[in-house]
Amino acid sequence: MSESATQPAEPAPERISGGHLVAKALKAEGVDVIFTLCGGHIIDIYDGCVDEGIDVIDVRHEQVAAHAADGYARITGKPGCAVVTAGPGTTDAVTGVANAFRAESPMLLIGGQGALSQHKMGSLQDLPHVDMLAPITKFAATVPSTERVADLVSMAFRECYHGAPGPSFLEIPRDVLDATVPLDKARIPKAGHYRASTRQAGDPAAIERLGDLIAHSEKPCVLLGSQVWTCRATSDAVEFVRALNVPAYMNGSGRGTLPPGDPHHYQLSRRYAFSNADLIIIVGTPFDFRMGYGKRLSPEATVVQIDLDYRTVGKNRDIDLGIVGDAGLVLSAAAAAATGREDNGSARRKRWMEELREVETKAYQKRLPRQLSSAQPIDPYRLVHEINEFLTEDTIYIGDGGDIVTFSGQVVQPKSPGHWMDPGPLGTLGVGVAFAMAAKYAKPDKDVVCLFGDGAFSLTGWDFETMVRFDLPFIGVIGNNSSMNQIRYGQAAKYGEARGRVGNTLGDVRYDEFARMLGGYGEEVRDPDDIRPALQRARESGKPALINVWIDPDVYAPGTMNQTMYK
Numbered sequence: 001m002s003e004s005a006t007q008p009a010e011p012a013p014e015r016i017s018g019g020h021l022v023a024k025a026l027k028a029e030g031v032d033v034i035f036t037l038c039g040g041h042i043i044d045i046y047d048g049c050v051d052e053g054i055d056v057i058d059v060r061h062e063q064v065a066a067h068a069a070d071g072y073a074r075i076t077g078k079p080g081c082a083v084v085t086a087g088p089g090t091t092d093a094v095t096g097v098a099n100a101f102r103a104e105s106p107m108l109l110i111g112g113q114g115a116l117s118q119h120k121m122g123s124l125q126d127l128p129h130v131d132m133l134a135p136i137t138k139f140a141a142t143v144p145s146t147e148r149v150a151d152l153v154s155m156a157f158r159e160c161y162h163g164a165p166g167p168s169f170l171e172i173p174r175d176v177l178d179a180t181v182p183l184d185k186a187r188i189p190k191a192g193h194y195r196a197s198t199r200q201a202g203d204p205a206a207i208e209r210l211g212d213l214i215a216h217s218e219k220p221c222v223l224l225g226s227q228v229w230t231c232r233a234t235s236d237a238v239e240f241v242r243a244l245n246v247p248a249y250m251n252g253s254g255r256g257t258l259p260p261g262d263p264h265h266y267q268l269s270r271r272y273a274f275s276n277a278d279l280i281i282i283v284g285t286p287f288d289f290r291m292g293y294g295k296r297l298s299p300e301a302t303v304v305q306i307d308l309d310y311r312t313v314g315k316n317r318d319i320d321l322g323i324v325g326d327a328g329l330v331l332s333a334a335a336a337a338a339t340g341r342e343d344n345g346s347a348r349r350k351r352w353m354e355e356l357r358e359v360e361t362k363a364y365q366k367r368l369p370r371q372l373s374s375a376q377p378i379d380p381y382r383l384v385h386e387i388n389e390f391l392t393e394d395t396i397y398i399g400d401g402g403d404i405v406t407f408s409g410q411v412v413q414p415k416s417p418g419h420w421m422d423p424g425p426l427g428t429l430g431v432g433v434a435f436a437m438a439a440k441y442a443k444p445d446k447d448v449v450c451l452f453g454d455g456a457f458s459l460t461g462w463d464f465e466t467m468v469r470f471d472l473p474f475i476g477v478i479g480n481n482s483s484m485n486q487i488r489y490g491q492a493a494k495y496g497e498a499r500g501r502v503g504n505t506l507g508d509v510r511y512d513e514f515a516r517m518l519g520g521y522g523e524e525v526r527d528p529d530d531i532r533p534a535l536q537r538a539r540e541s542g543k544p545a546l547i548n549v550w551i552d553p554d555v556y557a558p559g560t561m562n563q564t565m566y567k
Helices: 018-029 043-052 062-076 088-103 129-136 146-160 174-178 204-215 226-230 234-244 270-276 289-294 327-339 347-371 380-390 403-411 432-442 454-469 485-495 511-517 528-541
Strands: 015-017 033-036 055-058 080-084 107-113 139-142 168-173 180-182 220-224 248-250 279-283 302-307 321-324 395-400 447-453 475-480 521-525 545-550
Touching: 015 018, 015 043, 018 043, 018 146, 018 174, 033 043, 033 062, 033 432, 043 055, 043 174, 055 432, 062 080, 062 088, 062 107, 062 432, 062 454, 080 088, 088 107, 088 129, 107 129, 107 146, 107 174, 129 139, 129 168, 139 146, 146 168, 146 174, 146 180, 168 174, 204 279, 204 302, 204 321, 204 327, 220 234, 220 270, 220 347, 226 234, 226 327, 234 327, 270 347, 279 327, 302 327, 347 380, 380 403, 380 447, 380 475, 380 528, 395 403, 395 432, 403 447, 403 485, 432 447, 432 454, 432 475, 447 454, 454 475, 454 511, 475 511, 475 528, 511 521, 511 545, 521 528, 528 545
Parallel strands: 033 055, 033 080, 080 107, 107 168, 139 168, 220 248, 220 279, 279 302, 302 321, 395 447, 447 475, 475 545, 521 545
Antiparallel strands: 015 180
């Protein structure tokens, strides 16, 4: 017998499947949950997630999965992940990806695809996903082989953070996902070993110039936008406004940077400030429709724009100074540059601060009677007032709707940074349940309150059952006027009241009964004095809850009536 015949056979190399490679790559990125709706193309990813200790939250519509991944990224600062099947599974998720794209939210959508061996043969649910997703993502690609699965996942995540954050998309053909390869043939990036810092400090010369502008300004103001929260720059922003005595306005996820009652926190005088300031600093907010494309800023003011994305700076409006960089690093450096001067101008701004506070007080007092109104049907201002009074420092507030959320934007003030969520500039309705799902999963000790329009809730409301199934309690409030009221206003203004209800009128739905049917808590409110007690009972129920509040259908938010689309 030969010597080779007596030698023990070498053990077969350890093998790993594509789905398990996905899970390992997600784990390396710090992802601890995926949001998904099942499909035969993607089930090996589930098997990998079980082995890696990644939670799987399965929803009833792929749009919700994508919105939840977006919401998870906003809340945690880590990228979110949604996994959907091919064809209609991926197309159902497109709206959620598009919303994340406009909102600069880092998430990865993984979509199934027919087998490479059946490419262009008409396999089940085959569509050109990459071509469809490319315009609304920062990166979109097909995984060409099982060995490359984890490598492409890490590549997609890196692209999410190139410049301003945003979504990426990967499609993985079924045979690539299900196949196994020797473990030593697959590149699996190690956690913390494949990403550089994304924080850019900005041009030092430009920051020195900003310090000089602030030092010589008599009437400055700053708008703290969503990138202040994206960059986790709250403390730097607060130090900036306090050290230099600059009045601050907040929008998007920047709301809550300063708490209500802070002497530098302003909300109701923004238009006045933008018309009368001599220096306007815009941080992390594009000159899009929310800013009147920059036309709402005084043409005499010196305008500075700070943003993560070079392409955003100076878009739609000329500026005097643009700085590309991380909001926290830039604001901190600018504060240091201005504070180091013998006279940084902060003492001279007392009169300007008082002037703005007078405008704020006048606007608040004018609206206060409506916020305390006892009218029935309920004045929407009373509803959002009660919600604002109900919030705590640990309440994450979510707005999902049109007209009713426009009301809330004037009244509701989150008590802490990172505690405000809205769709963002795409204006997508239907994000509420998904955002609440993500927020409560990521921050189980937080109170989550979501204000819905009845039209907005109807789009994705069946996933209320997912909240019940996964024991994710939240307090949902539906401002129910049986209408898509934001559209109704413009329609009536354009075509007359007789045709103002065509295509925008909804049924008188008892959403409180819907909640109880699905195992949650539900309550109906018609008297404004009953709003606060109902909210408290919902909180104490420990269940997903819907408070169905009947509001006046013939009352519109000023923001709705002022929209340029109706002029």
